[in-house]
Amino acid sequence: MSFSLQINVGLMTIKKGGLKPYRGKTIFLTTDPDATATSLLNQAVKKMKDFNKDLKDGPFLLLYPDGTEVITVPGTQRPFTLEAYKAEVGKPYQRITVFICLKSDFEDVGENSDLSDSDPEIVIKRPSEFDLADTLPWELQHESSPLQKAAEYEKGAGDLVLANEVQQVLKAESEESLHNLILQNSTIFQTAGCLRNVKPCEKQAFVEEYLRWYILERNQSVIQRFKDGLESLNFLSALQQHSSVLAPLLCFSAKALTASELESMFRPDLSPAGSNKRHKEVLTLGFWADYLLDCEEKATAVCLEDLMMFATGLTAVPPAGMTPPPCIQFLSDSPFPVANTCANTLKLPICDSYSIFKANMDFGIQNAPGFGCS
Structure with missing residues (x-):
């Protein structure tokens, strides 16, 4: 019917x-x-x-x-x-x-235009590569270890941020320059227990030995305490056996926020269908979607991270998600947005036009003295 x-x-x-x-x-x-x-x-x-x-x-x-x-x-x-x-x-x-x-x-x-940023859609991403911490208490299969990443760095294929002394050693082109670099940094290399005469053909093994100390051995007590905590309720065993499953929940992966992600994250709390309030709220949701796209395209005074911070007190989505789920409510008594970061609630002003909505959102977020207070 x-x-x-x-x-x-x-x-x-x-x-x-x-x-x-x-x-x-x-x-x-x-x-x-x-x-x-x-x-x-x-x-x-x-x-x-x-x-x-x-x-x-x-x-x-x-x-x-x-x-x-x-x-x-x-x-x-x-x-x-x-x-x-x-x-x-x-x-x-x-x-x-x-x-x-x-x-x-x-x-x-034409059919070949790039319309990827045309309108926010709910995008379901497949689990892919996660930026796993190098100090995890297990070694993932088919994943590069910190030592292998050092080798990739020398070839220009890795993005591991190494200490300045390691970068210089990897870039040394002659035996004399290599010896001079090791002597200049002899204190840290001696602390690591790897100070010795090194030939150019051995510098990779030297760097791997230093990195093993820098990443793992010098943090051994911290790692052990972390493992002891994970041992509670046998969680460590489950983590070692199912590392790829639990990695997305435990390992932070920095990625830029998108308008689509924020629109799907914040669920609107709408008035009953057919009411006068519902009519205005639906119009405001259209303004909200447009505003998110403008934030993503840097056409506003604030960015998506600023908006996320204003509404939730966070600049990124935690690996385990957000509790309580973020929601949108509507204001009839304020021209500027208000938020409750404890409840992850963003209250949007009801405006007559998108230009007024955009200006009021920019002003409210930029002049908020604290979390979500405008």
């Missing part, structure tokens, strides 16, 4: 050689789950023209967030319906965004 629902509709235009969302032009559209690509396009164009009198005449195309034309459900040969698309992407209807675009703009850009 058909029923009314709301989705987001945006406008794409040519910017910097590719199709990009037009900031502040995202509106909500009331439609039904049986809507086809053609009917949805007609409804979207009409609604966009009602709210934007300067919109150029068509013809228009209906596009997915990645800039491809809406014809079939992605990954299938089934003709597009809103209900089928919703089931495929796994989003609630109010978080679905489609775009309209002038057919002439779409044809000018």
Whole structure:
């Protein structure tokens, strides 16, 4: 049985050689789950023209967030319906965004345009390589050890940050310069127990011996205390047997925040469907999505890390996730954002336009005297 629902509709235009969302032009559209690509396009164009009198005449195309034309459900040969698309992407209807675009703009850009940053989508990343700490109490199979990384560094393939004395030894081109470097740093090499005459062909083994002391042996007491703590409840044994499974939870991997990641992380706390408050909140969520993209593209006064710090007190997502889950609430009594970092709650101001929302978000975050206080 058909029923009314709301989705987001945006406008794409040519910017910097590719199709990009037009900031502040995202509106909500009331439609039904049986809507086809053609009917949805007609409804979207009409609604966009009602709210934007300067919109150029068509013809228009209906596009997915990645800039491809809406014809079939992605990954299938089934003709597009809103209900089928919703089931495929796994989003609630109010978080679905489609775009309209002038057919002439779409044809000018062509199929090979880079539209990777067009609109935030939930991206499920596969577990890949993790930056495992070199002082872990086990040796992973098929992983380079700290000593192997030193060898890679000499070839220019590694990114291990070595002590200055080690870098100089690896770069020594003659036997005389190698001996001089070892003498200059004789105190630290003697402490490591590896001070001796070294030939150029032996400098790799010399560096490996020094690194073994620098990374492992000098930290042996600390590592042992760490292992003793992990031994509680037999966790150390489980860690050694299933290291690859537990590594993502225990090892920090520095990676840049993305607009898509933050949008999917913060879940909105919406008023009941059909209420006047819900209408304003859905419009604000469109502004929020645009603001995240502007932060990612450095088109705002703050960056994604600043926004994350304001809302949660953290600049990166912990390996074990966040508890409680971050959420978005809405303000009707303040023009500026407010946050509760203990509850991971970000309260967004309800504004009439994206330009006002963006300016108020920038001002509130930049002038917050503490966590989330604006």
